[in-house]
Amino acid sequence: MQLTLEAISKKVGVQSWLYDMSIAPRSGAVTVLLGATQAGKTSLMRIMAGLDVPSAGRVLVDGQNVVGVPVRERNVAMVYQQFINYPSLRVRDNIASPLKLRGEKGIDQRVRELAEKLHIEMFLDRYPSELSGGQQQRVALARALAKGAPLMLLDEPLVNLDYKLREELREELSALFAAGSSTVIYATTEPGEALLLGGYTAVMDAGELLQYGPTAEVFHKPKSLRVARAFSDPPMNLLGASVGAGGVQLDGGPLLAMGLPATASHQLTVGMRASALRVSAGEGDVSLPGKVELAEISGSDTFVHVVTPVGELVAQLTGVHYFDLGASVTLYFNPAQVYVFDARGMLLLSPVRGGGR
Incomplete structure (x- = not known):
């Protein structure tokens, strides 16, 4: 039918x-x-x-x-x-x-x-x-x-x-x-x-x-x-950004080296799923230092809320992890695993497949 x-x-x-x-x-x-x-x-x-x-x-x-x-x-x-x-x-x-x-x-x-x-x-x-x-x-x-x-x-x-x-x-x-x-x-x-x-x-x-x-x-x-x-649970981390020289400039944060369409608007929004953030560095990762505001264990995952220079981020870590409130922690992510949206909120770039939930 x-x-x-x-x-x-x-x-x-x-x-x-x-x-x-x-x-x-x-x-x-x-x-x-x-x-x-x-x-x-x-x-x-x-x-x-x-x-x-x-x-x-x-x-x-x-x-x-x-x-x-x-x-x-x-x-x-x-x-x-x-x-x-x-x-x-x-x-x-x-x-x-x-x-x-x-x-x-x-x-x-x-x-x-x-x-x-x-x-x-x-x-x-x-x-x-x-x-x-x-x-x-x-x-x-x-x-x-x-x-x-x-x-x-x-x-x-x-x-x-x-x-x-x-x-x-x-x-x-x-x-x-x-x-x-x-x-x-x-x-x-x-x-x-x-x-x-x-x-x-x-x-x-x-x-x-x-x-x-x-x-x-x-x-x-x-x-x-x-x-x-x-289509994100927990909610996708959304960060203000703009077109920079050779990539995407996070407001208050680092430059992400990536190619953008020539028609990209100046003001951008970068999206990162919580599972794309890690507490250990990988090849090509960008680091964001911060302090732990909240850590909660849900099932087999740990959700860590971290205040960073670019805003509060939520990281979804596999397994049970323990963090002291107020402790310093560095989050890592690969620029290939971020989303970029234009000023109208329409998708410009999506992650390379296989970058997790």
């Missing part, structure tokens, strides 16, 4: 919820809608599903305009962040409900297969109220997969789960989506989730579609500062 949205927009009263945008998610693949809360992800998905009608534009399914066709007449499966199941039905009957509606055979076997994939086979005879939140969301996912719809919409389905459950389910979902043939639209606020799911990513902000393409390409080559901000 090929879903295509042509020049759609959405207004509610005088307020624009979605600005003019066009997108054709890759058929049979995962497309992640990535953006902060109120970026427009849910509004876009509701139009895709047929729950809402766009104020302008067309929604095409295999070339046919389906604007105005209600959701009950479309073959769409949906999973929300809330755990929506039939409370009066046992887990096995929740999962089986779309199969029974289609009058399929071998329902018991199919239900067990899906339950085993999502590790809920031991709960088949329980009611949803007897399950934890994570288990209930697995039931909702199993029912959506049982429907076998060519279009599957998942609106932040893991947001209400704890960190450990989210990590576990993300990996399982990646495998399940890869094994299926549905076009999957998955909304999230988390850049890490988009990277893990892979496929394609559409970055949204304040009702605008900023960039769409293969996830790795969008991550490594964000076309603007707005995309870079949306």
